[in-house]
Amino acid sequence: MAKDPPSISPSALHPFGGPDVLHALIDTVPDAMVVIDTSGNILSFSTGAELMFGYSEAEVLGENVSLLMPSPDRERHDGYLRQYMETGKRRVIGIGRVTTARARDGATFPIDLSVGEVNLADKRLFAGFIRDLTDSRQTEQQLHSLQAELAHVSRISSMGTLATSIAHELNQPLTAIANYVEGAQDLLDEPSAHNIDQVRYALRESADEALRAGQIVQRLREFIARGETTRTFASISKLVNEATALALINGDARGVEFEQALSDEEDKVLVDPVQIQQVLVNLIRNAVEAMSESTIKRLFISSHLNSDGMMVVTVSDSGPGLDEHVAERLFHPFVSTKASGMGLGLSIAHTIINAHDGKIWAEPSPMGGTQFHFSLVTQRTLPDDD
Known part of the structure; x- marks a missing residue:
């Protein structure tokens, strides 16, 4: 998130020699800068803004700044501004946020927006400083690819560890169940009273081992879900x-x-x-x-x-x-x-x-x-x- 823009006082503008010189200085800023009045009408549109949004300054002067926003901000912007003027309650002004903007061709792109309030004589203005988060697209893509690769490796590693744990934990009860069932099958070849009692014993033990296996799975599930988060x-x-x-x-x-x-x-x-x-x-x-x-x-x-x-x-x-x-x-x-x-x-x-x-x-x-x-x-x- 970009830092809040510095406040601008009227006295700081006089040494620059007037609005033309001031606009020339603004145009040296690589990011976009848009100045609006209390009605949301655009008063200044920097060269950086022209490059970012695809409009020339002449096309947008006097237009409502919502022109640069996707829905629903486009429809709600004037209400946000009016609420701030009436109540002083800030949503973006002096705070900044990551949001989205809309270019001339209708494309929506992510931006980092900071808004500063400017008082010039009897006029109250707002200056928006906008950084296109896709400007560092190649770096972001490389970072995203690296993060995705690390996440992939982490998931594979976690699944491997989990699979190993499950195999180790379940091996004993499953082996015992297999042995009891095979033994019971052999005993049924000679269904004497003694052997039938042994078959019943084997089946009881098999059931106990199956329950034990279920408890192991439940314990692992509880272990995985144990990490409580703060809400x-x-x-x-x-x-x-x-x-x-x-x-x-x-x-x-x-x-x-x-x-x-x-x-x-x-x-x-x-x-x-x-x-x-x-x-x-x-x-x-x-x-x-x-x-x-x-x-x-x-x-x-x-x-x-x-x-x-x-x-x-x-x-x-x-x-x-x-x-x-x-x-x-x-x-x-x-x-x-x-x-x-x-x-x-x-x-x-x-x-x-x-x-x-x-x-x-x-x-x-x-x-x-x-x-x-x-x-x-x-x-x-x-x-x-x-």
Whole structure:
């Protein structure tokens, strides 16, 4: 996250010799800088902004800055600005955040946005400093590839260790069961009263060993699930915005029309933020990859409260949809819709959401592809303290 931009005082501008000189200085900044008034109208659009968004300054002067935003920020921006002017409550100003922007060609890309407030004489202005997170695309892709490779090695190593542990633990009871069953089979060749008693004994011991094997599996499952995470109330809109930026950071979503419709009724969910972002990034990347060959590419993320007070988040795409045979086992480990996939992403997402006392499921999307839903606990879901 970029540091907050420094405050700008009127006296600091006088030595530069007027607005033309000031604009020339602004144009030396490699990142984009956009200055707006209290109505959201663009007053200045730097050379860096022209290169980033594809508009010339002449085209955007006097236009509302929401022109540079995807939905739903495009429709809500004036309301955010008006709320700040009336209440002083900050959402971005002086805080900064990772979010998404919209270029002239309709492409959505991740940005790091910081906004500073400027008071010039009797005018109140806002200066936005924007860094395109895809500028370091090659480095990010190399880092992402390295992280993916390390994660792959880690998963293989973990599965190998787990498989070794299971084999070692289960070997004794399974061997005992095999021996008892073989012995019982031999005894039945001569079904005397004594031998029948021995067969009953062997079957009882086999049952005991089978129960022991089940207890071993249960103990291993408890060991794997033992790591409790610290949950806190977090903004679902913030989680979605940051996860979207992370998912789109390698530029694969060029040409994808992206929209959001997040709940105004409730925003806070009780989660481990990093884990829920992992789920969101996985679902968004899956959606983008599913639409790689589609003529129409639409990604839609929404949230709403269900009748139980749970927050339901939906990631929907316009891809080809799921094969019905894959859909039946979609959240099982090693089931993948990708030729090179390991089939662990959705299984991990399933584990995370279940651990958050929620549910995750998939169904056909109204746009023709697939939509994934998952539910999360909100304040309304929790019992009263009374």
